[in-house]
Amino acid sequence: MFLKFNRNNKLPNILSQFEQKSVDLKGFSFQLRRAHVADIDMLVNIEEAVYAGTAPWLLRDFLSELSRPNVRLYLVVERNGQVIGFAGVAYQRDQRDMHITNIAIVPVWQNKGLGTLIINELLDFSRQLGVDTMSLEARASNRSAIVLYTRLGFQQSGIKKGYYIGDHEDAISMVNNLDSKTRNN
Ligand SMILES: CC(C)(COP(=O)(O)OP(=O)(O)OC[C@H]1O[C@@H](n2cnc3c(N)ncnc32)[C@H](O)[C@@H]1OP(=O)(O)O)[C@@H](O)C(=O)NCCC(=O)NCCS
Incomplete structure (x- = not known):
């Protein structure tokens, strides 16, 4: 068992203690581990592949996130040494909340259960x-992601009007109360 909070809701340096693991899924094996600065080029490539040239995050965004290991945890999924997906959370001390900041699986590996796997690990x-x-936000038009999050125990908690820079699409805010021990697959 890990941490628990101190009186100031501060996490000791515990997010860095996520232990690498091997996972078998439908006959394929994957490695799940924390992301390192050396992974950033691959993470940028995944963003570009997933968002077709309109990647929301650039190298500097990943660098900034990975420079805060006390309050950020980024996981990557690897297949044969190749990073094929990632997800990250930011610890929000005041709310005692983990906020999903970004998640993406390379297109050829989508719909095979990896998004479910990585979110369940973070949960x-x-x-x-x-x-x-x-908690998290999703584009209102991203129905498949919203369906996935709902299946994993997230519930809609609000709408942020015009949240996204550029096209001003609304965001659906979702929250998962972690008191339940249930893992949804
Ligand atoms: C959203 C995203 C991260 C989900 O990852 P994923 O690996 O495709 O997710 P999963 O495979 O776990 O689940 C997605 C779908 O696959 C299905 N699925 C889950 N496990 C499966 C399995 N073992 N075999 C086949 N299908 C499966 C689910 O039913 C789900 O389908 P549905 O959305 O129609 O209900 C990924 O699609 C992605 O990178 N999208 C682009 C970026 C993005 O939208 N990010 C989210 C921003 S909020």
Whole structure:
């Protein structure tokens, strides 16, 4: 068992203690581990492949996130040494919440359960830490992501009008109360 909070809701340097693991899914094996600065080029490539040239995050965004290991946890999924997806959370101390900042799986590996796998790992780890909630935003038009999050126990908690820079699309805010021990697959 890991941490628990101190009186100031501060996490000790615990997010860095996520342990690498091997996972078998439908006959394929994958490695799940923390992202490192050396992965950034691959993470940028994944963003470009997923968002077809309109990647929301650039190299500097990943660098900034990975420079804050006390309050950020980024996981990558690897297949044969190649990073094929990632997801990250930011710890929001005031709300005792883990906020999903970004998640993407390379197109050829989508719809094979990897998004489910990586979110479930982040949910399990956050529960072990004693965090109260996990939250996220999704584009209102991203129905498949919203369906996936709902299946994983997230509920809609609000709408942020015109949230996204550029096209001003609305964001759907979602939250998962982590008190339940149930893991949804
Ligand atoms: C959203 C995203 C991260 C989900 O990752 P994923 O690996 O495709 O997710 P999963 O495979 O776990 O689940 C997605 C779908 O596959 C299905 N699925 C889940 N496990 C499966 C399995 N073992 N075999 C086949 N299908 C499966 C689910 O039913 C789900 O279908 P649905 O959305 O029609 O209900 C990925 O699609 C992605 O990178 N999208 C582009 C970026 C993006 O939209 N990010 C989210 C921003 S909020």
